[in-house]
Amino acid sequence: MNKEPRAPNILRIGPSVILHWLDGAESERRARIAMMLFSGLFALRLAFTRFAFVARIPTALFAPPFYLSWLKDPPSRSVLIALQIVGVGAAVIAIAVRRPKLWFGVAWIVYLVLAGLRASRGKILHPDVLPLLASLPLLCTPDDASVRTSRVDARFGIPMRASMVIVALAYFFSGYQKFVTAGIDWITSDNVKWVLIDGGRAAGVRGRALGDWVARHSFAARSIAAGTILVELSGLFALSRPTRRVAFAVAVTGMHVGIWVTLNLDYSLWIATVWIVMIDWSAVLASFPRDARSLKRDRAN
């Protein structure tokens, strides 16, 4: 059972409370499973996303992120494919081996480079941002973390909890920036109605019909705006209890599915990241009798 230090409280939220909570213990199993799930996500993203077209971006339009700004032209198609192969291979090895840190690091760097190159076309692409940032602290997980034992220690807790805080901050700042940029008008005006009408052109027939229905009903559009802000700002408060984290994961999944249906914007990588980080998969697995017996046997050995 994880002993949680004083959790961030809705009335006592602040940097010192979060920093104190960050130092808490988590099971090594949880951290290792999160690394395995992120490795799987990296492998899928790198294997099934097209990167080769990056080689054809004209030099004048090539705007790489700061860490690739030394590149004057996009890399060649063969370099991009080689990177994809290395990234997928490293991610798969990171799932399989007992000491995954090096392979996890290689997969993370390849993902950072390829996703950064894909984002080198002027538009800020957010989908890869959350998996990249939230998985980074897990590189600090001790290399001896195992799925077969269940030591509970701050060594495993600090990286795992930092991942959770980054996910919560990402949503919190998404809500915060809406308030800072547009104020309460983001909710009380017809803002969401115009977002749905303008953005709905990219959606399918059913999504467009749903978006149009919401746009025609001001109360529904404003309720969705209020609900969006509420879900986003609740990220930090959700950290304190496992049940709240599950509720948060369900709520953001609903929000992203709604965005996907009505605006055709795919945030499945954010959904996956939230579920990887916010859910204690070691506890979920331990609730299956077979897994509990196997853990007990390994502990006895």
Place this chain on the structure above:
Amino acid sequence: MERSLESKRATTRVFIRALLVIVVGFGLTSGEAWPLTSFHLFSHERTRVAREYAVAAVGADGGEQRIDFTKLPPEFHGTDREIADFAGWSSARRDAACDAWVHAFNARAAFAKIYVIHRDLRFDETLDVALQYSCGHGRPR
């Protein structure tokens, strides 16, 4: 052994706190250095009037055709967002960018015209159109 573990834990703590300070720093400002971001996701309030750029390929006969970027090859998707940075670009780079767009759209097009359009979303109606740039090596000088 104990000391080495303690030192590793201290290093982890420093790295993670530095990472969190950076994430918070970007979140509180409008800084963008991908993948570090301020998470401006639909943060600007939309009104019934939408402002957008339209790029038209101009043929040798002066005829214009609007470029639909979603129908160009994937290397061009989203590149129209770079128009917002045009003011800071050299004229040579602007010409090269416009040449790339018009030739991907129609190999025989001579140059590009970039318009700012205001649209009324209620009736999907264009309110006004203003020419912002003429660019590409074939443009009249």
